[in-house]
Amino acid sequence: MIKGGNPRKRPPPPSSHQPSPASKHQATTPTPPPPSTEEDFVDEDVFFDETLMGEEDVESLILRDFEERQALASRLSKWARPLLSDAHISQSRSIALPSSLAAVLVFQQLEIDYVIGESHKGLLPDSSGQAAIIRIFGVTGEGHSVCCLVHGFEPYFYISRPPGMGPDDISHFHQTLEGRMKEMNRNSKVPKFVRRIELVHKRSIMYYQQQKSQPFLKIVVALPTMVATCRGILDRGIQIDGLGMKSFITYESNVLFALRFMIDCNIVGGNWIEIPAGKYKKTAKNMSYCQLEFDCLYSDLISHAPEGEFSKMAPFRILSFDIECAGRKGHFPEPSHDPVIQVANLVTLQGEEQPFIRNVMTLKSCSPIVGVDVMSFDTEKEVLLAWREFIREVDPDIIIGYNICKFDLPYLIERAQTLGIAEFPILGRIRNSRFLVELRVTFLVYILVIDAGLFYRQYGTRESKEVTVEGRVQFDLLQAMQRDYKLSSYSLNSVSAHFLSEQKEDVHHSIISDLQNGNAETRRRLAVYCLKGGNARGIGEWILLWASNPSLVEVYLLSEDAYLPQRLLDKLMYVYNYVEMARVTGVPISFLLSRGQSIKVLSQLLRKSKQKNLVIPNVKQAGSEQGTFEGATVLEAKAGFYEKPIATLDFASLYPSIMMAYNLCYCTLVTPEDVRKLNLPPECVNRTPSGETFVKPELQKGILPEILEELLSARKRAKADLKEAKDPLEKAVLDGRQLALKVSANSVYGFTGATVGQLPCLEISSSVTSYGRQMIEHTKKLVEDKFTVLGGYEHNAEVIYGDTDSVMVQFGVSDVEAAMNLGREAAEHISGTFTKVRLLL
DNA sequence: CGCAACCCCTAT
DNA sequence: TTAGATAGGGGTTGCG
Incomplete structure (x- = not known):
């Protein structure tokens, strides 16, 4: 095993970075390493820190520590x-x-x-x-x-073919573009930048068009980064025979290469x-x-x-780990000073309830713990290297923990750097590729407006560290909690109390004897309950234990810290939910963890567009003046103490329903110019309350409505299947799926209104909210007009509050049952008046 | 004290 | 290199 991980071969210094220290190393190794395939792979994004390399160190270390390593290896190999x-x-x-x-x-x-x-x-x-x-x-x-x-x-993108450009012109254009690309990347080794230009027939997704397709040029380049270079050239303008200087709108030139591959x-x-x-x-x-x-x-x-x-899910290996550092009194531990004293690990197979590996690596000796492999080492270096070997041996697919991305992983890496352990930071799946600590500095721009037109800019900086572990997914439970739940505290303790506390209550003491008198299975439950209770020692017991053996206490606490993230992951069904979200939206799981909402909608939009032969333009983020649009209506709240029951009428999936009902999409929007020119018959279009015109599905079915229909009908199916499902694993998958589908449907509207996004279309978003306002007002009026004494009801109904897609009504009746019935009646009545809107539940 | 501007938070 | 949206409440601050 150790042999497999032998880092003797010096990693290739990448041609782009890399000053001199290489020559120094070469002096000690007269024969340069023969060229190998390994050297051909250079991760663009990874830089190698030569100062850490010290080949000498690595060589001698391997010889010196060979025997110890063998012993460790045999211990880890199981x-x-x-x-x-x-x-x-x-x-x-x-x-x-x-x-x-x-x-x-x-x-x-x-x-x-x-x-x-x-x-x-x-x-x-x-x-x-x-x-x-x-x-x-x-x-x-x-x-x-x-x-x-x-x-x-191969990476590629599109532009619209200028009118009248024939095959010869395309070939000239190719040469010109190639020349400009050469100027931009003088020292690149690529023989050809623009591999080829193909004539294809596509249509832009923007605006309703009567033509089926138009000529486009598909520009295929040698490397993914060249897409951006090439786009820059075309954005700024390029000389074309017979046309002069011409600039181009590019299409799909901002699609990340890995995503492009997945889509295609x-x-x-x-x-x-x-x-x-x-x-x-x-x-x-x-x-x-x-x-x-x-x-x-x-x-x-x-x-x-x-x-x-x-x-189904493959049996992933999920590693949950936690480190402990000996911080100086009153100081937060710093990797430049404070040692790592313990690392606790837990490895679970996806789908199984209990971890199959529990171990802890400690600095200095430690007493045995039942069910836990305790590995003690004399030096910190050995602890770190043992952990690295452990990672390589276990080969986890997913690494989880609490705040690992911002604390544990960077700490380990920086600590290894401090100690000069060159071979530590290979935690990923790629040989000879070092970790990467990325120091990101974000510039926050505050614009203070003092008097009219006077701008002051203030730049603030914020640093964050990120460790990339190639080929493994890092799932930080802290980040997930902050992203997915609104809590007052995000400490591991309080989060665990919030989500896992019910498990303690799971077995109420009053039924303990029932369990004991049941069968083998109920007694097992009782046993598990007792085991858990056994962990929850009183403070006095801890003090006694600590007095007898301090390190024992720490290890107990430590293994809890590695265990809780794993339990949170299970309890919240995170693996199912995130895998389902990735499957539904089409993006890799890592995008869900480190990127925003919009990439998910874009991914779906690109997939659907590809099916329909449409292409998506890269609209330039023009200037500072971005339009804004009116949001939802909030009905004035009538404050008071309401003793009688209040019924709440909710529109299910209001915004998605509006987009589907009125066929709102990029490709159904008619430009004001075309409204005049095309003379579309009024029965073929909808005019929205905000004054935009969209064609009806008969002329052109919208892509966004289609995406939404698929998402919501898939959700309906998932919910139906969920009801049928017996197997808990299957249930978990289905519940994750229906949740993912709901969230995805709701983010489509936001995507169109994201003025700094990939494809904002305020005509769509303002139309959505304008319909929404109309519907809320309509609902309020309908309820207050119908449910009156004059209309034969006991009381006059009163709308006391409403916001966006909900209306709260006091029907005046005092028992809940009656209010429910009236609410149901109102809902049916209102839904009946919106025959055009299919309200999907 | 009112007013506007701004921040921070929450609702949908 | 990164990014869903607007509406609205409550609090603070600075100004007159």
Whole structure:
């Protein structure tokens, strides 16, 4: 195992960064390392900190510590992943075997990214030079880790073809563009920047158009970063024969490369991918620590929709860990001073209730703990290295903890740097690729307006550290809590009390004897309850324990800290919910953890557009003057003490329903100019209360309404299935799915109103709110007009409050039952008047 | 004391 | 390099 992780080979200094220290190292190694495939892979985003490298250190350290490491390795090896079966092994060794013997490979992916490397000569005989290589990390149904290197997928974007540009002109244009690209990247080794320009027929998603399609140019470039360079050139303008200087609006030039790949291959976040037998090759030299690593062509991938048997989850390995540092009195621990004294680890297989690994690594000796592997070391360096080996051996797919992203991981990395442990920070799945601590400085701009027109700008800075662990998902429960729940305190204690407290109440003392007198299963429940109670020692007991053995106490506390995040993850069904959200919206799971809402809508919009042959423009974020629009109506609250029951009428999914009912979309919006020009018959269009015109579905079905319909009908299905489901795991998946679908539907409106977003369209968002205001007013009026004494009811109904999609009504009756019935009657009556709006529940 | 501007928070 | 929206309440501050 240790051998597999042998870091003897010096990682390649990337050509872009990298000053001199390399030469110093080279003096100690006269023979430069032979070129290898490893060296061809250079992660664009990763920089190597040469000062940490010290090859000498690594070499001697390995020799010196070899025996100790062997002992550690044998201790850790029991936690390795399941061994590869014969089929896998024969495949992995079998360049000689006929390809028919090779097995089909099926795995669930969790993470997709890309690196720049040398074009694969075997798979792509016609290309050469550098190319983007997609990396898909995942797990097979048997629990084997997979790293799949996908070749042949090229970055591209579109522009509209200028009128009258023929094939010769396109070829000239290609040459001009190539020339401009060369000027921009003088020292790049790429033989050709713009690989080719294809004439395609597409239509812009913006505005209702009568033509079916128009000519576009698909510009294919060599590397993903060149999309932005090329867009810049075209934005600013380029000389075109016969047309002079011309600037272009680009289309889909802001799609992240990994997402582009997923969209074009129909891959959604967290789904299962199959590679047919014989269509993949074992990599010549492993660049990762995954059990199965191979190269393949993007066109050979089979993506399975997450349905039926492919809705299942692979047995991911989830590591929950927590570190303890010895901070000086009164100071928060700093990695430059304070040592890491303990690391507690817990590893659970997805879908299983109990962890199969519980261990703790301590500095100095520690008494044994029942059910916990205690590993003690004399030096801090050994603790850190043991942990690194542990990570490599266990090979977790998901790493969780509480505040790990902002504390534990950066602390470990910086601590290793302080101690000069060069080989520590390889925590990811890529060999010889170092961790990356990214120091991000955010500039916050405050604009103070003093007097008319006088602006002062004040820049504030904020720093944040981020550690990338390639190929593994980092799921920080603190961040998840802050994102998903509104709590008064986010300390692990209070969050646990909030979400896990019921479990303590789970077994009430009054039924203990019932449990004891039940069957083996009820007694097991009782036993579990007692075990948990056994952990909850009184403070006095802790003090006694501490007096007898201080380190024992800490370890008890420590393993709780690693355990609680795992329990939170289970309790809140985070794995199911996030995987489902990734599947529904199509983005990788890491996007859900580190990016905003809008990427999810964009992903769906791009997928749908692709089906319809539409392309999405990159609208420039023009100037500071962005329009704003009127929001929802809030009915004046009538303050008072209401003794009689109040009925609340809610519109289900109001904004999505409005968008569907009135066919509001980018592609159904008619420009004011076209309203005059096209002379559309009035029965074919809707004019919104805010004065915009949208065509009805007969002329053009909107994409947004279609996305919403699919989301909401899928939600309906999920809720129906949820009712039927018996198996708790299946229930969890379905509940996660219906929640994801609801959240996704609601964020579509926000996307259109996001003035600093990817594709804002205030015509849509202001139309949505204008319809919403109309409906609230209408509802209030209807209720107050119908439910009156004159109308034959006992009392006059009174609307006491309303906001956006809800109206609160006092019907005047004093018993709840009657109020409920009146509320139901009102709801039916009102819904009847909105025949056009399909209110989906 | 009223008023406007601003911050911070919550509702939907 | 990053990003859903607006409405509205309550509190503080500075000014006249």
